[in-house]
Amino acid sequence: MSDFITSLKTRWRDRRSLLCIGLDPDAELLPTSLRKHRMPLFAFNREIVDATARWACAFKPQIAHYAALGAEEQLAQTIAHIKKRHPGIPVILDAKRGDIGATAAMYAREIFERYGADAATLNPYLGFEALAPFFEYADKGAFVLCRTSNPGSGEFQALQSGGVPLAHHVAMRAAEMHSAHPNIGLVVGATWPGEIAAVRKLAGEMPLLIPGVGAQGGDLQRALAAGLNADGEGALINVSRAILYAGGDGDFAEAAARAAENFYREINSHRRIPPAGSQNSASGRSVG
Amino acid sequence: MSDFITSLKTRWRDRRSLLCIGLDPDAELLPTSLRKHRMPLFAFNREIVDATARWACAFKPQIAHYAALGAEEQLAQTIAHIKKRHPGIPVILDAKRGDIGATAAMYAREIFERYGADAATLNPYLGFEALAPFFEYADKGAFVLCRTSNPGSGEFQALQSGGVPLAHHVAMRAAEMHSAHPNIGLVVGATWPGEIAAVRKLAGEMPLLIPGVGAQGGDLQRALAAGLNADGEGALINVSRAILYAGGDGDFAEAAARAAENFYREINSHRRIPPAGSQNSASGRSVG
Numbered sequence: 001m002s003d004f005i006t007s008l009k010t011r012w013r014d015r016r017s018l019l020c021i022g023l024d025p026d027a028e029l030l031p032t033s034l035r036k037h038r039m040p041l042f043a044f045n046r047e048i049v050d051a052t053a054r055w056a057c058a059f060k061p062q063i064a065h066y067a068a069l070g071a072e073e074q075l076a077q078t079i080a081h082i083k084k085r086h087p088g089i090p091v092i093l094d095a096k097r098g099d100i101g102a103t104a105a106m107y108a109r110e111i112f113e114r115y116g117a118d119a120a121t122l123n124p125y126l127g128f129e130a131l132a133p134f135f136e137y138a139d140k141g142a143f144v145l146c147r148t149s150n151p152g153s154g155e156f157q158a159l160q161s162g163g164v165p166l167a168h169h170v171a172m173r174a175a176e177m178h179s180a181h182p183n184i185g186l187v188v189g190a191t192w193p194g195e196i197a198a199v200r201k202l203a204g205e206m207p208l209l210i211p212g213v214g215a216q217g218g219d220l221q222r223a224l225a226a227g228l229n230a231d232g233e234g235a236l237i238n239v240s241r242a243i244l245y246a247g248g249d250g251d252f253a254e255a256a257a258r259a260a261e262n263f264y265r266e267i268n269s270h271r272r273i274p275p276a277g278s279q280n281s282a283s284g285r286s287v288g
Numbered sequence: 289m290s291d292f293i294t295s296l297k298t299r300w301r302d303r304r305s306l307l308c309i310g311l312d313p314d315a316e317l318l319p320t321s322l323r324k325h326r327m328p329l330f331a332f333n334r335e336i337v338d339a340t341a342r343w344a345c346a347f348k349p350q351i352a353h354y355a356a357l358g359a360e361e362q363l364a365q366t367i368a369h370i371k372k373r374h375p376g377i378p379v380i381l382d383a384k385r386g387d388i389g390a391t392a393a394m395y396a397r398e399i400f401e402r403y404g405a406d407a408a409t410l411n412p413y414l415g416f417e418a419l420a421p422f423f424e425y426a427d428k429g430a431f432v433l434c435r436t437s438n439p440g441s442g443e444f445q446a447l448q449s450g451g452v453p454l455a456h457h458v459a460m461r462a463a464e465m466h467s468a469h470p471n472i473g474l475v476v477g478a479t480w481p482g483e484i485a486a487v488r489k490l491a492g493e494m495p496l497l498i499p500g501v502g503a504q505g506g507d508l509q510r511a512l513a514a515g516l517n518a519d520g521e522g523a524l525i526n527v528s529r530a531i532l533y534a535g536g537d538g539d540f541a542e543a544a545a546r547a548a549e550n551f552y553r554e555i556n557s558h559r560r561i562p563p564a565g566s567q568n569s570a571s572g573r574s575v576g
Binding site for chain 1: 312350352353355357360384385386387388389390391392394395397398401402411412413414415416417418433436437438439440441442443444447448450458
């Protein structure tokens with residue numbers, strides 16, 4: 001597979017998809033038919049992935065949902081399945097890691113070598129110097145937390161320093177790195193559309209991973225209006241639970257596919273594909 | 289086992305130890321005799337733990353060193369061994385987790401239920417609201433990153449907001465919570481003794497986990513002078529590599545025990561056991 005951003009851009013263009021599907025399976029919400037499976041999370045993910053792949057620009061497993069259950073092998077199998085059956089779709093391992101020196105290198109090894117993920121989410125609190133071992137995997141994506149989707153994210157991320165909130169200091173630093181490291185991106189929650197717009201201005205063309213649509217209440221239209229870059233791309237709209245648990249026991253995969261298609265179409269209905277010379281016109285070109 | 293802070297205080301007092309031993313085994317640095325062991329990290333840790341336990345107030349395994357190798361079972365066995373053979377010694381799982389809502393709850397389950405650790409290290413970037421699922425385990429310790437030991441830690445942690453650096457905002461918030469949640473603590477690197485002193489002023493009696501002595505070059509004497517509380521306690525001086533790899537192939541456990549004893553004695557030689565009315569006198573009472 002090519003480097004992360006190339007794969008992602010290919011997916012954005014060829015499939016015209018900005019939909020990132022979060023694989024956060026909850027053992028208590030699995031269909032009854034899978035609960036006695038030897039690898040229930042993997043069995044669930046496999047059906048979800050196969051049913052929704054055509055609508056996805058990326059898959060994003062969240063590692064804690066596997067680690068809490070000692071189900072690392074099911075995470076590994078899930079990623080291996082995506083790579084085997086859907087080789088054009090990059091996998092972002094949502095792990096929000098951050099540590100120093102040799103330990104950061106161990107986390108990078110976990111994410112990129114053990115699991116073979118194409119990108120990771122990272123926590124910037126320790127400074128970008130501490131993230132260097134992740135950036136050394138130059139072909140891998142690195143989404144640095146900027147403004148997170150949770151209600152209390154402003155406690156520190158909105159603290160003003162020199163008239164600039166902490167989240168924007170993080171964004172500016174990522175933007176500085178971006179020309180040398182085109183696989184860097186930022187995480188900004190859909191619950192803060194004003195922040196998405198501000199970060200987009202700082203971030204240039206950088207990809208923004210945008211969680212918080214759906215269960216968390218983020219407004220998709222506002223998130224897209226704020227988060228797209230000048231090419232009408234540049235965003236990954238993450239949806240997890242609203243797709244994974246769209247259906248009931250018998251039709252979970254079909255329901256997930258319908259939900260993914262609906263998100264895909266809704267996202268594209270809000271995309272402003274700019275005509276030449278204007279990036280503000282809302283042409284709302286429909287893409288299916 | 290009682291709650292974390294009670295166990296820790298008991299250990300501080302009964303064993304008079306402030307030495308936290310980091311269990312960060314590196315497969316490439318293991319004694320040759322253990323490399324063909326079916327569970328080499330566990331076999332190594334078991335000998336290190338048994339050889340050094342008498343000098344330790346806590347053990348601190350760092351999870352990435354296991355996760356990078358798919359060695360979760362060896363981490364679990366290590367913690368189970370400590371709890372079985374050395375039941376008075378609390379285990380801090382160094383994982384630096386931080387995420388939102390349901391995902392934070394999954395990480396808390398990983399650390400406190402799957403592994404049975406007594407405390408965790410946590411990342412505050414997402415705000416204390418996001419850490420609530422960890423604090424809900426009220427008997428478990430929660431060491432929040434404040435000022436980390438790495439050279440670039442000041443990039444964001446030293447950003448001034450309202451004349452106060454970010455790290456101190458984190459410390460103040462932890463201090464606010466401390467009376468209701470006595471198991472909370474902070475992480476401050478030995479490489480920043482001035483910051484340790486400032487954080488100690490903000491943190492009252494709160495335990496400070498202090499890494500960065502030894503390989504990272506932090507000055508033990510200055511860290512202790514700055515970090516002890518009014519009782520001459522309140523600090524956990526973490527040492528990992530300088531103990532784990534103190535010896536050679538044949539004598540690694542004995543060498544680790546000697547190194548641990550030396551750190552223990554050196555720490556206690558610098559402790560200021562305050563006579564009544566003065567917390568500044570350096571009595572240097574030797575404890576063995």
